[in-house]
Amino acid sequence: MDWDKLRIFHAVADAGSLTHAGDVLHLSQSAVSRQVRALEESLDTTLFHRHARGLILTEQGELLFEATKSMNNRLEAAAARIRDSEEEVFGVLRVTTTTGFGTLWLAPRLPKLYAKYPDLKIELMLEERVLDLPMREADVAIRMKEPSQADLIRRRLMNIRMRLYATPEYLSMNGTPQRMSEISAHRLIAQNPNTPQVAAGADLVQRLMEYEIRSTLTVNNYFGVLQAVLNHLGIGVLPDYLTADFPHLVRVLPDVESEEVPVFLAYPEELRQSKRVAAFRDFVSEEIASYRKRQLREEAA
Structure with a gap:
């Protein structure tokens, strides 16, 4: 399958429009349309329903989009790892955790992390669904139970009640x-x-x-x-x-x-050397340690 055609298909499916995809790819609408039609012909299927307000993926298109989305996530992660220098922390870091922990504990503390690493770009995904880290739906997860997925580095942060x-x-x-x-x-x-x-x-x-x-x-x-x-x-x-x-x-x-409810931080084995992940992991660990000290002082008072 032609990688360039897949890249263009992914952009169109993500944008829902040939024109918007062309703007992202710096290609004309007609060039984008030709590539999509060529891909459909090579697969002998229809990938989009076309109507006046834009494009909607067919069932076959949805299947292909899931595959290209996974490929795109992996490529972005690889590119970010390559760009990670020995001394700087920058690039996109996708973090997933529960809505409660993310809004009430993590987000209020992020200014400290950004102050230290101003070029970091965090995508915070708050949902109860457990995202697939090995498939790169996220880079780092903070969860209220030990992750069961294979090939993950996991660290127990604390226990809550x-x-x-x-x-x-x-x-x-x-x-x-x-x-x-x-x-x-x-x-x-x-x-x-x-x-x-x-x-x-x-x-x-x-x-x-x-x-x-x-x-x-x-x-x-x-x-x-x-x-x-x-x-x-x-x-x-x-x-x-x-x-x-x-x-x-x-x-x-x-x-x-x-x-007691255990709280775990986890990330894929392949991101072991990532400077972005290490910076986030150390930041969360330091904040947890500070929280524990305050908690012990309060309980002793």
Whole structure:
């Protein structure tokens, strides 16, 4: 298969337009169109449905686009590795983690990383789906369980637990429960049980719901749970790593918590020598160490 035609097909599929793809590739629309038609003829299939508003991939086109997307990701990663110098950190680094951890813990700390490496370009992909690192859907992952994929370098960063938190304002207006049975008189804010989440958090919510709680608010990620808690809507089930950045939150029922949840950082074996990955790994490790020290001080106080 002609690599140049595949490159042009990928650009067209990504842009959804011959004109936009031509702008990216610095080719005329007619040249792009000829290459796409030639590829279709060589494969004896139709790759695009053509209509007035643009192009839509056919089922066969979708299959080919998945293949070219994987190839493109690998080529970009290879190019970035080649460009990595011995002393500089720059280029694109694709990081994936959960919505809650990414928005509430990682993103607020990234200014420190950019201050040290201003030429770094981070693509932060926040989703509960576990991306395939060996297939280069991402360069680095931070996940709430040990990755099972092969050919990965993995490092255990810390353990977290899900606990109950509320604002002083909410507790002042509604009282502070002293035992589990009293939670039924409060509004419980938690992740929706039907959304992907760590089992320990779901188990804790299930235990709490046994007390016939009269009012609940469920959200599909911890960022939403936190916003509801900060607006004094009730008592929220939240990961304990939030305490460093939201010290005013009050822990409710201190003896109630989930089982430990391990947090792992992982990246493909082939990126072992990447300066970008090493810089990000060391940055996260340093921030975790700083967080642990503050946590120990707070627990000792």
